[in-house]
Amino acid sequence: MKIKLKPLIFQYLAVAALTLTLTSCGVAPIIEPGQVVKVKDLGLSSSLRWNQFGDSRIRLWTIDGSMLNDLRIFADIKSGEHLFLAPKGRAERRGEGLLFRADMSEIEVQELFVDALKRYDAVNVSASGLRPAKLGNRAGFRFELAFESGSGLSLGNRGGLKYKAMVLAETQGSTLSFLYFDAPAEFYFDRDKAAVEQIFTTVSAP
Amino acid sequence: MRALLLILAFLSGCANTQVADVQPGHRSQNKDLDEAGLWFAMDRAEKTVAAAPERITDKVMQDYLNALSCKLAADLCGDIRIYLIRQPYLNAFMAPNGMMVIFTGTLARTENEAQLAFVMAHEIGHYRGRHSLENWRHLKNVSNLMTGIGSVTAGTGVGLVAALGAYANLASFSRDQEREADALGFQSLQAAKLDLAAPGELWSAAYEEEKVNPKGFMSGVFASHPATTERRDRLKQMALSNATEGADAGAERFRALIKPYRSSWLADELARRNYAQSDVMLARLAAIPWDLGTVKNFQGELYRKRAQPGDLARAASAYQAALREPDVSPATFRDLGTTLKRLGNNAAALDAFREYLKRAPNANDAAMIRSYLNEN
Numbered sequence: 272m273k274i275k276l277k278p279l280i281f282q283y284l285a286v287a288a289l290t291l292t293l294t295s296c297g298v299a300p301i302i303e304p305g306q307v308v309k310v311k312d313l314g315l316s317s318s319l320r321w322n323q324f325g326d327s328r329i330r331l332w333t334i335d336g337s338m339l340n341d342l343r344i345f346a347d348i349k350s351g352e353h354l355f356l357a358p359k360g361r362a363e364r365r366g367e368g369l370l371f372r373a374d375m376s377e378i379e380v381q382e383l384f385v386d387a388l389k390r391y392d393a394v395n396v397s398a399s400g401l402r403p404a405k406l407g408n409r410a411g412f413r414f415e416l417a418f419e420s421g422s423g424l425s426l427g428n429r430g431g432l433k434y435k436a437m438v439l440a441e442t443q444g445s446t447l448s449f450l451y452f453d454a455p456a457e458f459y460f461d462r463d464k465a466a467v468e469q470i471f472t473t474v475s476a477p
Numbered sequence: 478m479r480a481l482l483l484i485l486a487f488l489s490g491c492a493n494t495q496v497a498d499v500q501p502g503h504r505s506q507n508k509d510l511d512e513a514g515l516w517f518a519m520d521r522a523e524k525t526v527a528a529a530p531e532r533i534t535d536k537v538m539q540d541y542l543n544a545l546s547c548k549l550a551a552d553l554c555g556d557i558r559i560y561l562i563r564q565p566y567l568n569a570f571m572a573p574n575g576m577m578v579i580f581t582g583t584l585a586r587t588e589n590e591a592q593l594a595f596v597m598a599h600e601i602g603h604y605r606g607r608h609s610l611e612n613w614r615h616l617k618n619v620s621n622l623m624t625g626i627g628s629v630t631a632g633t634g635v636g637l638v639a640a641l642g643a644y645a646n647l648a649s650f651s652r653d654q655e656r657e658a659d660a661l662g663f664q665s666l667q668a669a670k671l672d673l674a675a676p677g678e679l680w681s682a683a684y685e686e687e688k689v690n691p692k693g694f695m696s697g698v699f700a701s702h703p704a705t706t707e708r709r710d711r712l713k714q715m716a717l718s719n720a721t722e723g724a725d726a727g728a729e730r731f732r733a734l735i736k737p738y739r740s741s742w743l744a745d746e747l748a749r750r751n752y753a754q755s756d757v758m759l760a761r762l763a764a765i766p767w768d769l770g771t772v773k774n775f776q777g778e779l780y781r782k783r784a785q786p787g788d789l790a791r792a793a794s795a796y797q798a799a800l801r802e803p804d805v806s807p808a809t810f811r812d813l814g815t816t817l818k819r820l821g822n823n824a825a826a827l828d829a830f831r832e833y834l835k836r837a838p839n840a841n842d843a844a845m846i847r848s849y850l851n852e853n
Contacts, residue, residue: 394563399841
């Protein structure tokens, strides 16, 4: 039986990012402390060493491995694109899926994250702390999420692992860019939270 | 999903072998190897269900479901275990070992105790008739069936509960089995003095939703039960010819039970983003004079999220209608404000945001709302 620790979307993202890395060779696999990384027009750096996967608009950074501490950077998501730039399913093709729209408010973007987590098998999803924040020089917003991994696809997986997440996002210029960090609530999230907060402060965005 | 449906279609094509009804206290015997294998698999699945984070374990809810099950199952009461699973679909199924799984989407859709009771009594009917075993007997020679279902459904977008449905039902039940389960369900409802019109009403409502279900969405109850107008009409006819004096729909008891959960279940429903079905469902619930503030608020939520041409205006109307009802959630003001802002009616949007903060000054998103007010 498969053991699934995270919602399916994150497995998709991890695999997609790894595939992109293997095929494009355009992204450095290791981010050294202090190194400035560009994702479209976002720049950011860290005082820690991270592993990196991804392409021009998506990056996955992890210290100990995906599913233990994942920082995802999405840049320049356009109106009508999937929140996680995932391939469009039937609902998305009908315009009803997990699509970002340029006229969404911050409340609705947060709601989109909640619906996305539910859609991909997370359970007991809650959002809190929606507030204004800066993403580089852009007016943005932050919020926190909590959820449990669902039982998912496998009878051998009982789910129930508690996660915490935090999001820094902005929707200026009719596109969505965001940094999303999640980790198991037990140990990893609290250990790595300060390092991620530090990364949030390094973001430059014209 | 397609893979699961193919399996179900394949399984449902098999003929059945009649087996004797289950007796109280029945456990499969070692000498009866095929049933023992089935029970072993179901017992293992039940452990997963029992520990699943999707399971609702609230004692009041569990006690209610247990009591209703006992009322319906009579002599089989002690053999049946109920698990309520947070999934926004109309569905329930009964495994041959006595495990009954009910999705919260069923309770979100049913209007009263009698409708819920029929769903449960119907499933108990399958259990009493050992329909899963009948099917299993014809399938046992299919190599590694259980493994096959598991491997095919893995990675196809079929959730645990859907996969369990395939395990538990082992097939779409045949029409004869469905008729037998319906008949047994009716008898149970009659014995419990519950409203016999409920099955026809519920099936009618489910059928109306299914008619607008876009291709590719999980079908809920229709994944394992034949979707026919014949069945709907038969259920209605059975109600007419078996009218019971003093029958009760149990609406008040049922409403008190689900009220604390209703908003979260309706939010789950909209998170499916199958708006055509949700629209039909909410329109039906809005015709029932109960908790209309909640229902109209979610109609507004649906239109706001769908945001097709004309939807934002519909959303604003629905929120305003919700606000005319008693005990409406403060969040309705926030959502009305969000909608009005998108419609370009900033002054009215700010009024709605102010009212939201007045009613919920410590809301989780209060800082964001205050920033909207400070910008103007």
